[in-house]
Amino acid sequence: MMQREFESVTHERERGNMSKILTIGANGQIGRLFCQKAKNAELPIRAMVRNEEQRARFEAQGIEAVVGDLEGDFFHAFDGCDRVVFTAGSGGSTGGDKTILVDLYGAIRSIAECEARGIAHFVMVSALRAEQPLEAVPAMRHYMVAKLLADQRLIESSVLATVLRPGRLTDAPGSGRVRTSAAAGEGFDISRENVADCVLEALRQPPKINRVVDLLDGDTPIAEVFAQG
Numbered sequence: 145m146m147q148r149e150f151e152s153v154t155h156e157r158e159r160g161n162m163s164k165i166l167t168i169g170a171n172g173q174i175g176r177l178f179c180q181k182a183k184n185a186e187l188p189i190r191a192m193v194r195n196e197e198q199r200a201r202f203e204a205q206g207i208e209a210v211v212g213d214l215e216g217d218f219f220h221a222f223d224g225c226d227r228v229v230f231t232a233g234s235g236g237s238t239g240g241d242k243t244i245l246v247d248l249y250g251a252i253r254s255i256a257e258c259e260a261r262g263i264a265h266f267v268m269v270s271a272l273r274a275e276q277p278l279e280a281v282p283a284m285r286h287y288m289v290a291k292l293l294a295d296q297r298l299i300e301s302s303v304l305a306t307v308l309r310p311g312r313l314t315d316a317p318g319s320g321r322v323r324t325s326a327a328a329g330e331g332f333d334i335s336r337e338n339v340a341d342c343v344l345e346a347l348r349q350p351p352k353i354n355r356v357v358d359l360l361d362g363d364t365p366i367a368e369v370f371a372q373g
């Protein structure tokens with residue numbers, strides 16, 4: 145995005161006419177944590193969910209929500225948005241076909257829509273070691289390929305990218321502290337709450353560069369990791 149466009153977005157925010165942050169995969173475990181935190185931080189979010197029942201639940205919590213399916217029509221969800229968080233995934237209980245349709249093609253279509261609309265910033269929840277699919281266990285290789293290709297499409301796009309690559313997700317409470325390199329012998333876990341806090345922090349300032357950040361539980365305060373935008 146050009147400097148002039150960023151200034152215009154900033155100006156809109158100063159006038160209180162803030163554009164929304166679209167969260168794709170909002171009903172997921174990270175998505176729900178992120179949306180609640182974003183609401184508490186008074187960020188202007190819109191949750192994209194898959195059905196009316198989910199939409200009503202978000203709205204009851206005071207979070208604007210729209211229904212959209214990455215395998216179908218969802219472009220209406222981007223109206224009035226200037227930032228996008230993608231934390232959707234087809235999950236381990238579906239087959240490789242859904243990995244292609246949701247994790248890969250759903251992400252690619254989302255990125256293309258952002259380019260068409262001049263959206264400023266895209267935060268992708270990817271996966272640790274997505275850059276080396278052949279080093280994953282055989283059952284995970286197609287998933288890593290999907291993540292890698294989606295990340296590459298984003299980095300090559302005209303949208304500024306923050307690619308977060310968390311390790312193995314846990315439901316432990318967030319510590320507010322992470323590390324960004326997977327040194328041998330230190331484990332590969334990261335709590336979903338820490339990932340949600342990283343998404344929030346990544347959105348706090350307009351990004352200046354594309355960033356790819358590995359994420360594991362660690363000792364560095366999350367704000368420090370994202371301080372450079």
Ligand SMILES: NC(=O)c1ccc[n+]([C@@H]2O[C@H](COP(=O)([O-])OP(=O)(O)OC[C@H]3O[C@@H](n4cnc5c(N)ncnc54)[C@H](OP(=O)(O)O)[C@@H]3O)[C@@H](O)[C@H]2O)c1
Binds near residue numbers: 168232234
């Ligand atoms: N598990 C791990 O250890 C691990 C490690 C690194 C990265 N990741 C990645 O981290 C991300 C988030 O993880 P999580 O634990 O929050 O996942 P999750 O709870 O499974 O959430 C995924 C979300 O994606 C939504 N979704 C699935 N298909 C969709 C479609 N066609 N259209 C729109 N939304 C769709 C789901 O909707 P419903 O709620 O309606 O089902 C769900 O809300 C995923 O991309 C995952 O691949 C996972």
